[in-house]
Amino acid sequence: MTADSTVTILWNEGTVGEWGRHYAAIPRSTLPQCFGYASAMAKTHGYVPRLGLIHEGERPIGLVQVLQRRALKLFRQTHIHRGPLWFGETPTPDVAEAAFRLLRREYPNTLFSRVSFLPELPATPEMAAVMERCGFRRIGPGYQTVWIDLSPNLEAIRARFAGSWRKGLKAAESAGLVLDVDPAAQNLPWLARQDQKQAQTKGYRSASGPLIVRLRNAMHKAGGVLMITALAGKEPAAAALLFIHGQAATYQIGWSNEAGRKTNAMRLVLWRAIGELKARGVTTLDLGGINPDDAPGVTEFKLGLGGEKVETVGLYR
Structure with a gap:
């Protein structure tokens, strides 16, 4: 793949049950990407979940749960932690880049919109380069487990x-x-x-x-x-x-x-x-x-x- 035109993210389509079935197909699903975590974050800190299904062409290849809240009606905080998750192996760098460019456009980091993004991508030079090319700035170490x-x-x-x-x-x-x-x-x-x-x-x-x-x-x-x-x-x-x-x-x-x-x-x-x-x-x-x-x-x-x-x-x- 040479361009990101075939990769799309469909937001909040389908039911929570359908989302759950997609999530259940992922062997190494992470806790911050499950809907129960979103529910707890909503009641505790006021975050609202947004559910995205990532497609390459007509084929779903992954999903991402984004948590957002507003402060003082002016500021927006966005958390994307331990995702996106993929239905198969970690995608190739070009497919990952297409998906992450879409996320960057959807969630820019500005003075009034702060983003905290802990992607579930391996710590390799290739993936670090993908993040940099997509406009993300590294501010801390990754998650080890x-x-x-x-x-x-x-x-x-x-x-x-x-x-x-x-x-x-x-x-x-x-x-x-x-x-x-x-x-x-x-x-x-x-x-x-x-x-x-x-x-x-x-x-x-x-x-x-x-x-x-x-x-x-x-x-x-x-x-x-x-x-x-x-x-x-x-x-x-x-x-x-x-x-x-x-x-x-x-x-x-x-x-x-x-x-x-x-x-x-x-x-x-x-x-x-x-x-x-x-x-x-x-x-x-x-x-x-x-x-x-x-x-x-x-x-x-x-x-x-x-x-x-x-x-x-x-x-x-």
Whole structure:
């Protein structure tokens, strides 16, 4: 393809159910591109979703969810995070460029219209060049995470774990821990408080707050919530919150205390979560981001599950 004339984006056509069926066809669907996330952002921060279906000729090749809000009737804020998503492989640079030129025309970054764009494109020189040619300015690093393929059987998944990870899991399995599976995350308020305390102690930004509760509410309607807690005796030792969106799931919050760290409880929690996700038909798990520079321990822990480390091209305006 030598021009962008055959690539189009159809906006807000069809129903939300039709959009959901398109979204469900994407193996590595991301949480910020699902409609439940848009609903939570609307109720929490006033963002309004705009749904785009990307075509090459007559063939749909991808989708994008754009969140917008107005401030003081004069300023417009636009978020496009972890998208567009593609129905097949990442498109060739020329097809990607055609789509991103359309997005740039639709959402220019000006004094009164601020854009935050975190595209779900690999961090390659070719894709960086595409973004630059389309008029996007890089203002920050891309998103790094680890994807776990859940399509093999549990034995094969466990075999991919690092040796130290498997050893810790085996120790947790013999530590007398009891697991509580909460498919509606009814205990989320408790976990949110623990996460906030942990964030203050360790100096990171908590993922908890009003958004996480509204996200739970929106995702639960479609059976997209899973919370698992490990109990040492009667006391919680570790807990995790995961969201299911389409074929994929995201590990959103993880917490453990001293007893949990001594017993490797989080390994047992995540191992049970993998089994629960497989039972629900989930095929891929996003481990919720890594930061090798500022959180090397968490990064090493997540890489120990034997997944694929990925990095996107950057944050743009």
